[in-house]
Amino acid sequence: IINTDELSHHEKLPVPDNPKEVQDLTREFNHLLKILNETVLRDRQFVSDASHELRTPLAGIRGHINLLRRRGEEHPEIIPESLKFIDEESLRMQHLVENLLALSRMNNAELEFKEFNLTDSVTEIYEMYQNQLSQNLELKAESGIMLTANQDSVRQILISLLSNAKKYSPHDSVVTIRLYKDIDNIMLEVDDQGSGISDDDKKLIFNRFFRSDDSRSQKIEGTGLGLAITQRLVELNNGKISVFDNQPRGTKFIVTFRKN
Numbered sequence: 001i002i003n004t005d006e007l008s009h010h011e012k013l014p015v016p017d018n019p020k021e022v023q024d025l026t027r028e029f030n031h032l033l034k035i036l037n038e039t040v041l042r043d044r045q046f047v048s049d050a051s052h053e054l055r056t057p058l059a060g061i062r063g064h065i066n067l068l069r070r071r072g073e074e075h076p077e078i079i080p081e082s083l084k085f086i087d088e089e090s091l092r093m094q095h096l097v098e099n100l101l102a103l104s105r106m107n108n109a110e111l112e113f114k115e116f117n118l119t120d121s122v123t124e125i126y127e128m129y130q131n132q133l134s135q136n137l138e139l140k141a142e143s144g145i146m147l148t149a150n151q152d153s154v155r156q157i158l159i160s161l162l163s164n165a166k167k168y169s170p171h172d173s174v175v176t177i178r179l180y181k182d183i184d185n186i187m188l189e190v191d192d193q194g195s196g197i198s199d200d201d202k203k204l205i206f207n208r209f210f211r212s213d214d215s216r217s218q219k220i221e222g223t224g225l226g227l228a229i230t231q232r233l234v235e236l237n238n239g240k241i242s243v244f245d246n247q248p249r250g251t252k253f254i255v256t257f258r259k260n
């Protein structure tokens, strides 16, 4: 049904008669269409990746439930092993779902910013994590570095990087937190002496669900969402995160915040 009121309203809209203006508008429209398309495709890819990641442990769990149904009574010796598998895989699914929720909440997050003493926050986390890492944790921090950002999420960023250093480097190696500044920026760095990351993988590690072949094959616990979440948190605090080789071995993550 054509609403004639609306039609006449549209007719009154100013129509640009200048070809340059029309060209500009067309260009802008095409640009918006392109962004919209990319967003839709990205979301579709995300849903498909997430489904795939959830489907794998789910298939395993169902497989073991079937096995227990068919064989459990006759061969009770398989029960503990199957239960262990089901327990671990369902825990993995739980982590995955929690991380997915965290990521989706962040999409429309508005974080509260305030000025705080970053050196104090980092020192607190260092003291908390000293006993939680099997590596030797070191802190090299300039004193009294102030930052205006969201304190909770900055703490979360450091904790995520530490938990990766813990997972991907050997016991008794050294993990170092560094905090320093130059004229424009504040740098928060986590260095480890672990397996390191190949140059090819360095381009992929911030993608959602990316895990190196080694992490997957060595069954190191994880969802591939940790660094995607960390990068998002860094961006929400107007920062940047980069990854480098540590010398002589291992990985160095540097988070850079602009000075207030």
Ligand code: ADP
Pocket (backbone or CB within 6 Å): 164, 165, 168, 169, 192, 194, 195, 196, 197, 205, 210, 211, 212, 213, 215, 221, 222, 223, 224, 225, 226, 227, 228, 251
């Ligand atoms: P997860 O640890 O759950 O797999 P992340 O998003 O935190 O997911 O990391 C993605 C991948 O990046 C990991 O699977 C691992 O291959 C690699 N990675 C991350 N941090 C390190 C590190 N400190 N040392 C070596 N590899 C790392």
